[in-house]
Amino acid sequence: MKVAKFGGSSVASAAQLQKVANIIISDSERKFVVVSAPGKRHSEDQKVTDLLIELGERSVRNEDYSSVLEALLSRFNDILDELDLTKEIVEEVKDNLLSILQGETVFTHKMDALKATGEDTLAKILSQYLNSLGYKATYVHPQEAGIIVSDEPGRAQVLDESFDHLYNLRGREEIQVIPGFFGYTKDNKLMAFPRGGSDITGSIVAAGVKADLYENFTDVDSVYCVNPKIVQSPQEINELTYKEMRELSYAGFSVFHDEALIPAFKAKIPVSIKNTNHPDKKGTMISATRDITNGPVVGIASDNGFISIYVSKYLMNREKGFGRHLLQILEEEDISFEHAPSGIDDMSVILRENQLTSEKEEIVIQRIKDELKVDTVTIDRDLAMIMIVGEGMNSTIGVTSKASTAFSDAGVNIEMINQGSSEVSMMFGVKAEGLEPAVQSLYKAFFETK
Numbered sequence: 001m002k003v004a005k006f007g008g009s010s011v012a013s014a015a016q017l018q019k020v021a022n023i024i025i026s027d028s029e030r031k032f033v034v035v036s037a038p039g040k041r042h043s044e045d046q047k048v049t050d051l052l053i054e055l056g057e058r059s060v061r062n063e064d065y066s067s068v069l070e071a072l073l074s075r076f077n078d079i080l081d082e083l084d085l086t087k088e089i090v091e092e093v094k095d096n097l098l099s100i101l102q103g104e105t106v107f108t109h110k111m112d113a114l115k116a117t118g119e120d121t122l123a124k125i126l127s128q129y130l131n132s133l134g135y136k137a138t139y140v141h142p143q144e145a146g147i148i149v150s151d152e153p154g155r156a157q158v159l160d161e162s163f164d165h166l167y168n169l170r171g172r173e174e175i176q177v178i179p180g181f182f183g184y185t186k187d188n189k190l191m192a193f194p195r196g197g198s199d200i201t202g203s204i205v206a207a208g209v210k211a212d213l214y215e216n217f218t219d220v221d222s223v224y225c226v227n228p229k230i231v232q233s234p235q236e237i238n239e240l241t242y243k244e245m246r247e248l249s250y251a252g253f254s255v256f257h258d259e260a261l262i263p264a265f266k267a268k269i270p271v272s273i274k275n276t277n278h279p280d281k282k283g284t285m286i287s288a289t290r291d292i293t294n295g296p297v298v299g300i301a302s303d304n305g306f307i308s309i310y311v312s313k314y315l316m317n318r319e320k321g322f323g324r325h326l327l328q329i330l331e332e333e334d335i336s337f338e339h340a341p342s343g344i345d346d347m348s349v350i351l352r353e354n355q356l357t358s359e360k361e362e363i364v365i366q367r368i369k370d371e372l373k374v375d376t377v378t379i380d381r382d383l384a385m386i387m388i389v390g391e392g393m394n395s396t397i398g399v400t401s402k403a404s405t406a407f408s409d410a411g412v413n414i415e416m417i418n419q420g421s422s423e424v425s426m427m428f429g430v431k432a433e434g435l436e437p438a439v440q441s442l443y444k445a446f447f448e449t450k
């Protein structure tokens with residue numbers, strides 16, 4: 001039994017949905033289908049989720065949102081038209097969106113309810129389409145499926161009891177189409193996963209129903225060893241371990257959500273990344289182990305939007321609890337951190353830029369000065385992180401030297417280096433403008449000269 005998840009690009013139009021239906025019906029093992037909301041049909045297009053967010057934002061600012069509502073409804077209308085389906089659902093969507101917008105609920109909950117409408121509607125349309133083709137398919141609402149999540153708007157996390165609920169779906173005969181991207185709290189509040197979170201739903205469903213395979217259909221033939229927007233036609237990766245994929249997706253391989261691997265990994269379900277447009281291509285298989293035959297580094301990931309809080313204090317190394325206290329200040333201000341490299345008299349904490357609003361920045365800096373009596377505290381902005389990843393790295397000598405030569409060849413200064421304890425990844429901090437040249441140079445060093 002397989003769970004097949006189709007991303008936004010795969011369900012962006014009627015033509016894409018025809019490919020999706022062909023993929024589903026070509027393999028009777030594909031019993032569970034998870035869908036995203038329609039994504040971009042071309043590079044200038046807007047994702048349905050972005051339109052829904054804009055709708056919510058305009059409404060909260062008391063601005064006219066009629067054109068956004070129109071654009072949303074016509075996306076669904078066009079799909080139904082081209083698939084020759086009846087259109088009652090468009091009116092339902094309109095009524096539902098207006099009742100959310102006019103409801104009394106708090107803004108974050110309203111936003112999650114709006115965002116969920118994209119995947120929810122698409123799941124209904126796809127099951128209607130499969131029925132029209134003569135296949136037995138049903139739409140299954142996440143609450144009916146038993147996807148129970150934490151009470152964290154826009155960043156919900158699945159609760160363990162969901163897996164037992166989902167297991168009960170195995171007994172059903174028909175193809176079950178489940179909307180991705182959201183679940184419900186124990187007290188029945190709709191909560192969305194982080195952006196890109198339909199991958200997470202797919203993984204949860206695969207773990208719950210104990211699938212043999214979780215197939216993640218997208219718009220590329222495989223995971224590439226580097227972002228194809230930075231290096232043209234990079235090498236494909238055919239096999240990855242869960243750990244490698246988690247590290248790569250955390251640091252910028254947006255093809256698969258970094259939080260999506262954990263449920264599949266814990267349930268030991270292999271994940272296959274495939275292209276909806278070329279379903280016969282091999283794709284990428286992610287599982288617990290792989291043969292290390294392709295060199296120490298399997299991929300190079302990169303992401304920008306980081307900042308660093310740098311603190312220094314003479315004799316920091318002798319002060320018990322300094323690091324804990326610094327991190328505690330962040331915790332108390334509800335800020336999560338990514339890395340914390342330290343020296344003898346100094347320590348940096350790397351954060352995602354969106355964690356530190358300007359109000360929080362002032363408070364944090366003042367608290368660090370007052371409570372830790374530091375000599376210096378500064379904030380470094382516009383940082384990018386580059387990560388080289390591979391299970392083979394821990395048994396290979398000279399990886400750091402090869403990487404640092406690549407940075408120097410590109411004329412990019414390394415601001416910091418951090419090697420994870422598992423030695424599956426090595427992270428380099430650089431100024432944002434150095435990201436592309438450094439990644440291109442690393443690609444040359446590790447993949448073109450093998």
Ligand SMILES: Nc1ncnc2c1ncn2[C@@H]1O[C@H](COP(=O)(O)OP(=O)(O)O)[C@@H](O)[C@H]1O
Pocket residue numbers: 006007008009010036039196217218219220222223224225226227228229252253254255256
């Ligand atoms: N290393 C990589 N390998 C493959 N794709 C990548 C990589 N890094 C970034 N991407 C991007 O991820 C995109 C697919 O992810 P996403 O847009 O979330 O797809 P979907 O709409 O199927 O959910 C690709 O079109 C590609 O531009």
Ligand SMILES: N[C@@H](CC(=O)OP(=O)(O)O)C(=O)O
Pocket residue numbers: 006007008009036037039047049050118180181194195196197198199
């Ligand atoms: N539609 C949601 C969830 C998602 O997973 O989308 P996609 O499959 O297009 O990445 C988003 O845009 O965030």
